[in-house]
Amino acid sequence: MARILVAEDDDNVRAFVTRALEMSGHDVIDASDGGLALEIANEHNGNFDLLVSDIKMPVMDGIGLALAIGAQYPAMTILLMTGFADQRERAHGLDALIYDVLGKPFSLAQLIEKVDDALAGKPAEIIPLARSAL
Template sequence: MARILVAEDDDNVRSFVVRALQMSGHDVMDASDGGLALEIVAEEDGQFDLLVSDIKMPVMDGISLALSVGATYPDLTIVLMTGFADQRERAHGLDALIYDVINKPFSLAQLVEKVSDALAGRPAEIIPLARSAL
């Protein structure tokens, strides 16, 4: 069982992710934006096994959250989520900081598998970016 923090501004997505991870046996806390998530990480002195965060959120987005958390707690594994291709591209430069980005919408099985892989330290699946037609 891992201790996981979920940061997601969409109530429905946050609820789905939290329930899925709890059903998988994890101890899960959640925050509705990156600013609150950063406060929770600080209050808990980084004592999480995994941070799962949406990229696009009000107050503090997932990229800023990952940069802040990674600077203070470099051993905390981070998985980002996004439904926007341009946001995934923004995360591309954070390869050393984040484990991977999971694309929305995702299934329960995809989420659980990605979290299991991240917690086990298995290499993330590399998906090459599409090349433009010549």
Template sequence: MARILVAEDDPSVRAFVVSALTMKGHEVVAEEDGGLAAETADAENGRFDLMLSDIKMPIMDGIALALHVAAKYPDIIIVLMTGFADQRERAHGLDALIYDVIVKPFTLADLLAKIDDALEGKPVEVVSLGRRALEQ
């Protein structure tokens, strides 16, 4: 299974995501903001298969985190999540860096399907963002 870095400032969402991914068999490291997630990625020398990050967070938001991780560790698949339409639009400029954006609220099945697709390199839907879709 995959090694996944999660960055999410909402404790309940973070716990839900970590629990879901762990139950699926993934090794999960979770941080409460983008700054801590960037430090963890650096401390681990980018040894993650995927990073799942909220976009809107204090300290360092998910966009800045995605830019940091993509620049230093281009092999990490990046999936962003947000509950705000304007934040999804901000991610649109990152097409070449991220796999997709998952919109909150999402179900357990939606989350696991998106992560499975990202890890398997399946193309995202036509309306979605992502470097993997561009490579297909």
């Protein structure tokens, strides 16, 4: 299947995502922050099909990681995750760089479906962001 790099600072979420993707047949390497994920990507010369990254992390957040990966390895597909609406809004300006943003919490089925869609190059489902009242 695919080689996937996972960047997530929450140990439980990282273990869940990694295990789910491995059980789906993917080769997964994980990192506890964006800085480590970028080091791993560089050690492997960007030889990953997909980056799955949390947005809000210490050292280097998912936005910084996506910008670095996009610049160095433009063929790598990027899927971001977040549980914070304001972080999803920050990713909105990166539409040309990232595949989509997966909102937390998500189910195993939602994760696998979104990863499969990203790897297959299916267009992301556009979910409008909530607008604040004027």
